[in-house]
Amino acid sequence: LHMGKTMKEDLTVVAKYINKLYPPEFNVFSIYAELYHNYFASQAKKSAESHLEDKDIYLLLSWVHNFYPKDMRKDHDLAMELDKVKLGSLLPSSLCKELENKYLDSEEVTVKNSLSRCLDKEIQRWKEDKEPEKLNGHFQSELLGIFVIQSIYSSQKRAEDISKAVGEELSHRLLKELPAFLRSYRDAFEDFKEKSKKHRYYKPILIANINNCCNFR
Numbered sequence: 001l002h003m004g005k006t007m008k009e010d011l012t013v014v015a016k017y018i019n020k021l022y023p024p025e026f027n028v029f030s031i032y033a034e035l036y037h038n039y040f041a042s043q044a045k046k047s048a049e050s051h052l053e054d055k056d057i058y059l060l061l062s063w064v065h066n067f068y069p070k071d072m073r074k075d076h077d078l079a080m081e082l083d084k085v086k087l088g089s090l091l092p093s094s095l096c097k098e099l100e101n102k103y104l105d106s107e108e109v110t111v112k113n114s115l116s117r118c119l120d121k122e123i124q125r126w127k128e129d130k131e132p133e134k135l136n137g138h139f140q141s142e143l144l145g146i147f148v149i150q151s152i153y154s155s156q157k158r159a160e161d162i163s164k165a166v167g168e169e170l171s172h173r174l175l176k177e178l179p180a181f182l183r184s185y186r187d188a189f190e191d192f193k194e195k196s197k198k199h200r201y202y203k204p205i206l207i208a209n210i211n212n213c214c215n216f217r
Contacts, residue, residue, distance in 0.1 A: 132208035
């Protein structure tokens with residue numbers, strides 16, 4: 001953040017004031033921009049090659065795909081000058097792809113584990129002597145129906161915020177996870193139906209789970 005802010009502010013000063021003090025053939029702005037970019041890129045590369053937590057990988061990819069090319073280089077005061085320089089990306093494409101795969105693998109596992117924990121909690125609630133919650137007057141599992149959908153949606157949205165391609169790849173992966181989760185859900189529900197017919201709230205629990213189907217569809 002500090003490097004990005006410094007680069008943006010300094011290049012704005014160069015574009016507005018320093019550039020016009022030199023003859024055009026000196027390419028003053030281009031020299032400044034290339035030096036700042038090379039340093040920024042070297043620091044980004046150093047970070048990318050070190051051990052990064054998942055949130056750091058997400059942040060670095062956000063810089064590569066969004067903050068740097070859009071927020072900084074498309075700035076009103078800099079865009080025209082920077083378009084002439086052709087600075088390139090903050091990271092080499094191979095390293096960027098490696099980070100993207102790490103992020104996608106981690107996010108896929110995170111969502112998968114989250115769905116599994118959610119189902120475990122739901123199964124536990126079926127065993128309690130407690131009536132299911134009502135949503136708009138109908139029995140429904142807010143935990144299962146809403147949490148699962150929000151988990152998948154929010155994960156997709158975060159990935160799309162990095163780039164369209166990353167978002168599409170994660171969506172493709174999660175579309176494999178959702179059917180697997182639904183099969184586990186169905187098997188657990190069938191088991192409950194067979195073994196818990198004497199449960200005090202057997203019928204409301206059945207209704208709640210049937211109502212969940214509409215949300216999942």
